Amino acid sequence: MCVNYITVSRQLAFEWFKTAIENNEEWRDELYQDYRGPIIVPGANGARQGLLASYGLIPQAKLRSGLKLTTMNARSETVGSAHNYKRPWAASQLCLVPMLAFFEPNWEQGTHVRYRIGMANDEPFAVAGVYQSYQEADGTLTYAFTQLTMNADEHPLMKRFHRPGDEKRSLIVVRPDDYDDWLACSDPERARSFFQLYPAERMRAEPAPKTPPPKAPKPPGDKVHAAARPAAEVAEPAQASLFD
Numbered sequence: 475m476c477v478n479y480i481t482v483s484r485q486l487a488f489e490w491f492k493t494a495i496e497n498n499e500e501w502r503d504e505l506y507q508d509y510r511g512p513i514i515v516p517g518a519n520g521a522r523q524g525l526l527a528s529y530g531l532i533p534q535a536k537l538r539s540g541l542k543l544t545t546m547n548a549r550s551e552t553v554g555s556a557h558n559y560k561r562p563w564a565a566s567q568l569c570l571v572p573m574l575a576f577f578e579p580n581w582e583q584g585t586h587v588r589y590r591i592g593m594a595n596d597e598p599f600a601v602a603g604v605y606q607s608y609q610e611a612d613g614t615l616t617y618a619f620t621q622l623t624m625n626a627d628e629h630p631l632m633k634r635f636h637r638p639g640d641e642k643r644s645l646i647v648v649r650p651d652d653y654d655d656w657l658a659c660s661d662p663e664r665a666r667s668f669f670q671l672y673p674a675e676r677m678r679a680e681p682a683p684k685t686p687p688p689k690a691p692k693p694p695g696d697k698v699h700a701a702a703r704p705a706a707e708v709a710e711p712a713q714a715s716l717f718d
Contacts, residue, residue: 475547475636476621476645479576480504481511482598487524490598491572491653495524505529507546513605513619514570516657527569527605527617532558536608536618548604548620550646550669554662559620562606566660570600570653571621576645577682578635589635590682594675602646602656602668622646622669630674647672 480503487493493514505511510526517523531545548559575592593599605619626632626644633642646669648656659665 476576477546480574482572487512493522493524497526508533525617527619531618531620533618545620547623550622550624562604567605569603569605571603572600581637588682589679591679594678600648602648624669629671
C-alpha cells in the first residue's frame with residue numbers, strides 16, 4: 475500500500491504529460507494523506523485536464539468527527555464493489571496520478587527500511603487512479619482521488635516490500651501509450667484490461683531513509699499551545715463527474 479509519493483511540478487506536468495494545471499495554488503513535492511496534488515482527468519474534446527485533488531478519495535475533513543478512514547489506495551479486485559469506491563468506478567471517473575517516485579517499506583533486513591521506487595531511467599510516470607468531486611458550501615467543487623493497486627506476490631521487484639507474510643501489492647503504472655485510452659475508457663469492465671504490473675527491469679528501487687527535519691529552537695519563555703480541531707461533518711460527493 476502506497477501512502478507517500480513524490481509528485482511532479484507544474485512545468486513537468488505541462489512539458490511531460492501535456493497537461494496544464496490551471497489552478498494557481500502551489501503544492502508540496504512529497505505528498506501524504508490529505509495533501510493536495512495534481513491529477514490528470516479527461517477534458518473537453520479528448521484533451522487532458524489537470525486538477526488539484528486531495529490524496530485519499532474521502533478526505534478526513536469529510537468524515538464525521540472521530541471517524542478515521544484511509545482511502546489512499548483502492549484494491550483493483552474490489553474497486554467495483556467496495557462501498558467507498560464503487561460509485562466513481564461505475565461512473566468511469568478515471569484519472570492518472572503523475573509522479574517521480576513512490577515509497578514502500580522493505581523488511582529484508584528484519585527491520586523497516588524506506589525504499590524509493592521509480593523508473594530505471596528516472597523518467598516521470600503515472601499510475602491509475604479514481605477520483606470524485608465534492609460540492610462545497612459555497613458552491614465550488616473540490617476533488618479527491620485514490621490510487622489503484624493490484625497483487626504483486628510474483629513480481630520480481632514489488633514482492634520485496636511490506637512485512638513478511640503480508641500480501642504484496644503494487645501501484646498500477648500506466649504505459650504512456652495508454653494514457654488517453656485509460657482516461658477515455660467508459661466501460662468499467664474494459665478498464666480492467668489496463669490492470670497490469672509494470673516490468674521489473676524498467677523499474678528501480680533504492681533505500682531512502684527519511685530524516686526528520688531539525689526542530690527550530692523555541693524563543694525563551696515562549697509557550698506553544700495545540701490548536702483545537704473543529705469537528706468535521708460529512709460532505710456528500712457530487713453525483714456525477716464534471717465530464718459526463
